[in-house]
Amino acid sequence: MAVVEREFRRESHADPRVLRAVFSNTATAPLWLLARLYLGYQWLIAGWHKTVGDDRWIARDGPDGLALKAMWERATAVPRDGAPAISYDWYRDFLGYLLRHQVYTWFAWVIALGETAIGIALIIGVLTGFAALAGVFLTFNFQLMGTASVNPLLFIVALLIVFAWKVAGWIGVDRWLLPALGAPWRSGRCVRRFRKHPVPDPGIDATLSHA
């Protein structure tokens, strides 16, 4: 038991100074703004074309999501010769399950509106970390489906923004929203209103030095 306690004792290790400078310092906010705008614009284009226009996935005459259905069918097809698009059987089975249950009729709405929302959230910097994380999840799934295209680049950029969530939205709504909602380095104004005895706030420097 003592061995387990010794091996798994609570011990936090601080990030190196260079990582803190890149991912936690507001001086890098302009860099993250450019990354956000690039990624947000890509998501907004992708989502907008699925939401409005002739090639849209949703709100069409007849069942919605037929384009998504066709995409899933292409992905799950196993060719007679050569390798299938999906490398993992469990993921092919999962998409097959979604196809059989016609999930595409409503899932097309989730993807179209989700991509649009991710794009707008990244551009205006609202809950940037969550928006980037949603982007990571989507691109991860597209890559599992065997669609490379621009997804590897979008995946990496989104992942870096997730790591920099504290400062990526500094030139954006998060500049005001995170302090209002609350963050690890500061309890939020909104949260404090519901607390009788607010917890003393050590500030960002104390948090980083003990991280």
Next chain:
Amino acid sequence: MERAAALIIGIVAWAAVAGVAVSVVQAWSGDNQVLAFLPILGAVIVAWAIGEVVTKRLFDGDEEESGGGG
């Protein structure tokens, strides 16, 4: 009252950025991504400046109370 007005101005400014972004995508449809980048970047800078000049002046006190940073 002054704070509410500043908050509304800030929200409108960032909502306008979203409007510009959607308009650019709708108008240019992603044909020229470099050209499309500029109005969106410009709108973000304007909204950020509004936030810093209008909103920050009014809410600075709150930030100092809660430990600074932000």
